[in-house]
Amino acid sequence: MNKIEHIGIAVKSLAAAGKLYERLLGKAPYKAESVASEHVNTLFFQTGESKVELLEATSADSAIARFIEKRGEGIHHVAFEVPDIYAEMERLRSEGFVLLNELPKRGADNKLVCFVHPKDTHGVLIEICCSI
Secondary structure (H helix, E strand, O other): OOEEEEEEEEEOOHHHHHHHHHHHHOOOOOEEEEEHHHOEEEEEEEEOOEEEEEEEEOOOOOHHHHHHHHHOOEEEEEEEEOOOHHHHHHHHHHOOOOEOOOOOEEOOOOEEEEEEOHHHOOOOOEEEEEEO
16 A cells, blocks of 8 residues: 555535635645545545545435444545555455455546455554546
């Protein structure tokens, strides 16, 4: 894994959280995007070599809505950049990790993504991602 690519933060209101992070980081987001397959709207901020991704549910039955209902707003996942997502998925499986995706899927910010089950990572949802 090359670096932390981004930290995903689940929020109830993208508009309110976006204004807060714009003030906190001292810069505007560089991208807003909807990911229909995940039922989320996202807002990205660049900070150094990493990013902050704000995630707002667009459906009451989405993973982000369920996360907020259960745990409240906050860090949802940590994403690591990998050069070859297929090879990294195979490596992780061989190490005994349970992946939540059989194959990588298209995520936000022009990435292929796969998630590692948080039961295998001390309760932290890990995303691996690479550029498409």
